[in-house]
Amino acid sequence: MPSKQAASKKVNALPITHPENFPVASWLCPPHLRPAIAAIYAFARAADDIADEGHWDAPTRLAKLQAFRNELEMNAQATGVDADIFKPLHIVIQQKALPVNLLNDLLKAFEQDVKATASASRYSNMAALLNYCELSANPVGRLLLHLYGVHDAASWAQSDAICSALQLINFWQDLSEDIPRGRFYLPEDQVGTHLPADLIEHLCQHAHGLMLTGAPLVHQVPGRAGWELRLVVQGGLRILEKVRSLGPQVMHTRPRLRVWDFPLMFWRSLWM
Numbered sequence: 142m143p144s145k146q147a148a149s150k151k152v153n154a155l156p157i158t159h160p161e162n163f164p165v166a167s168w169l170c171p172p173h174l175r176p177a178i179a180a181i182y183a184f185a186r187a188a189d190d191i192a193d194e195g196h197w198d199a200p201t202r203l204a205k206l207q208a209f210r211n212e213l214e215m216n217a218q219a220t221g222v223d224a225d226i227f228k229p230l231h232i233v234i235q236q237k238a239l240p241v242n243l244l245n246d247l248l249k250a251f252e253q254d255v256k257a258t259a260s261a262s263r264y265s266n267m268a269a270l271l272n273y274c275e276l277s278a279n280p281v282g283r284l285l286l287h288l289y290g291v292h293d294a295a296s297w298a299q300s301d302a303i304c305s306a307l308q309l310i311n312f313w314q315d316l317s318e319d320i321p322r323g324r325f326y327l328p329e330d331q332v333g334t335h336l337p338a339d340l341i342e343h344l345c346q347h348a349h350g351l352m353l354t355g356a357p358l359v360h361q362v363p364g365r366a367g368w369e370l371r372l373v374v375q376g377g378l379r380i381l382e383k384v385r386s387l388g389p390q391v392m393h394t395r396p397r398l399r400v401w402d403f404p405l406m407f408w409r410s411l412w413m
Contacts, residue, residue, distance in 0.1 A: 171365050246276045257324070266331075286300055299361070306348050320392070341388050348381055
């Protein structure tokens, strides 16, 4: 149970400054949950930047991520340079009884990214890639379900399917940026057995099927949050359409959502 002191604290999370393809604490999200979601996002975004941005070597990145883990486990005593991130996060952890293990899973994914980039390692097959998604993406959906008060196993499985699909779609969207940076998310066994155009189509079909497996979750998430989830699903599917349209050219061009895509996404969300 959260303490009375934690329950009385106001969460002042950092603003969301990175552009995202999918809604994050948007106007559709229940207003009382926006600070909590923003606090989780700020933590994940900052940790991701440690793993991905700047010019640090791998040992320095790993040390910084471990320092993040130490702050996460400080139980509301954050006083370091990242206090602006951890103070609101610790309030949310206490107020909402947030599962810290899910936040730690995100750090494990970022550490895996750093090590994979340093060693130029690749994912042998789709199963290995989905195992990575279990750390890098699925915890986010489960954290949101926790905030929404949805705790049944079927909803968790559907959330995992949506989040893994979104992660894969993001990989296929970012091929033109990731590969030059030494990040290889294409499954090795499929690269060796498909021509480029067939490979992109095959990967898109898989992500599309995974997304549809999880899509019924939109009917389990209550109120405005359910409508935001509809747009998240439709945003992922719309990006996937753009990836499929580009085919092998996606290795050189990053598809993006444009202003004119949103009316189509909204229309499609009405019929889910």
